[in-house]
Amino acid sequence: MRYAKPWWYKRMIEEGIKFTLQRKLILDVLNRTKKHLSAEEIYFIVRKFYPNIGFATVYRTLDLLTKIGIVIKLNFGDGRMRYELAEKENASHIHLICKNCGKVFEDGGDENEKIKEIEKNISSRYNFKVENLKIFFMGKCENCQKGGD
Amino acid sequence: MRYAKPWWYKRMIEEGIKFTLQRKLILDVLNRTKKHLSAEEIYFIVRKFYPNIGFATVYRTLDLLTKIGIVIKLNFGDGRMRYELAEKENASHIHLICKNCGKVFEDGGDENEKIKEIEKNISSRYNFKVENLKIFFMGKCENCQKGGD
DNA sequence: CTGCATGCAAAACTTTTGCAGAATC
DNA sequence: GATTCTGCAAAAGTTTTGCATGCAG
Numbered sequence: 001m002r003y004a005k006p007w008w009y010k011r012m013i014e015e016g017i018k019f020t021l022q023r024k025l026i027l028d029v030l031n032r033t034k035k036h037l038s039a040e041e042i043y044f045i046v047r048k049f050y051p052n053i054g055f056a057t058v059y060r061t062l063d064l065l066t067k068i069g070i071v072i073k074l075n076f077g078d079g080r081m082r083y084e085l086a087e088k089e090n091a092s093h094i095h096l097i098c099k100n101c102g103k104v105f106e107d108g109g110d111e112n113e114k115i116k117e118i119e120k121n122i123s124s125r126y127n128f129k130v131e132n133l134k135i136f137f138m139g140k141c142e143n144c145q146k147g148g149d
Numbered sequence: 150m151r152y153a154k155p156w157w158y159k160r161m162i163e164e165g166i167k168f169t170l171q172r173k174l175i176l177d178v179l180n181r182t183k184k185h186l187s188a189e190e191i192y193f194i195v196r197k198f199y200p201n202i203g204f205a206t207v208y209r210t211l212d213l214l215t216k217i218g219i220v221i222k223l224n225f226g227d228g229r230m231r232y233e234l235a236e237k238e239n240a241s242h243i244h245l246i247c248k249n250c251g252k253v254f255e256d257g258g259d260e261n262e263k264i265k266e267i268e269k270n271i272s273s274r275y276n277f278k279v280e281n282l283k284i285f286f287m288g289k290c291e292n293c294q295k296g297g298d
Numbered sequence: 299c300t301g302c303a304t305g306c307a308a309a310a311c312t313t314t315t316g317c318a319g320a321a322t323c
Numbered sequence: 324g325a326t327t328c329t330g331c332a333a334a335a336g337t338t339t340t341g342c343a344t345g346c347a348g
Contacts, residue, residue: 166327166328167326167327167328169327169328169329171328171329172328201329201330202329202330203329203330203331203332204330204331205329205330205331205332206328206329206330209328209329210328228337228338
């Protein structure tokens with residue numbers, strides 16, 4: 001074959017689930033975007049390439065992919081779940097959420113070492129096996145601080 | 150008066166909102182529990198003392214109290230929001246969520262210093278004014294690690 | 299072929315909203 | 324006494340589910 005299959009293809013085969021066109025398209029969308037998309041947003045993007053896809057399929061796929069660790073489910077408290085490829089979550093990045101404009105920024109990972117330390121402490125203190133983590137800082141972004149309220 | 154009014158009473162007066170019985174009861178529930186209650190749970194507890202309270206009132210109250218910072222809205226990704234008194238959030242505690250049994254544990258605050266450092270770095274690096282933060286560690290708790298799956 | 303996956307539509311949930319009546323300050 | 328708050332019921336929005344059909348392996 002011409003191109004190597006993406007890493008998630010392997011995982012899916014490994015798990016014995018089918019690599020259908022719909023699933024491929026959903027994963028492509030997640031792979032191409034830098035944003036944290038909601039199920040609805042994903043649905044509408046996929047529809048451009050595959051107009052017949054159903055809402056239920058999007059939800060079921062995201063659910064499935066979340067369960068086997070290919071996708072990460074995020075919640076910024078705005079009433080809907082958002083999704084991203086797990087790959088991108090590796091570096092335990094910090095999400096900065098502006099309470100004013102709602103924008104989500106991400107720390108590049110400069111705090112990774114400190115986070116790892118905390119993780120280590122927590123793990124041993126509570127005998128808790130950390131599999132992944134989410135860190136949200138809520139406040140006001142640079143722009144909104146300037147712009148008054 | 151015999152007893153000092155709780156701190157949130159002041160905040161509410163300050164904000165010019167009324168300290169109604171329903172609001173008092175909701176705050177009492179939040180104040181007495183150690184758990185992170187959902188709106189529904191709060192509703193049913195308050196109903197024991199005040200059977201006529203409506204769902205909408207609970208939601209509106211929690212919303213209002215969240216807006217003025219008396220209550221913190223949390224989301225553990227299980228499809229419903231959970232609430233706690235802001236007071237308890239002060240120490241930027243870490244939530245440990247067991248993916249297996251769903252239990253939520255809390256770190257006592259032993260990592261506070263490291264968290265503060267991270268917060269400081271983030272603030273200056275992005276000019277982001279951090280107002281509050283949430284840290285979730287997902288994984289397997291001690292019990293579930295023992296018990297096999 | 300066989301069973302897993304999909305699409306559709308309806309259901310299930312949580313949360314929000316409109317409005318008339320009630321309670322607070 | 325005016326305004327804010329409440330309760331009810333209905334609406335809105337997201338996510339889940341049942342079932343017949345379709346498709347991947």
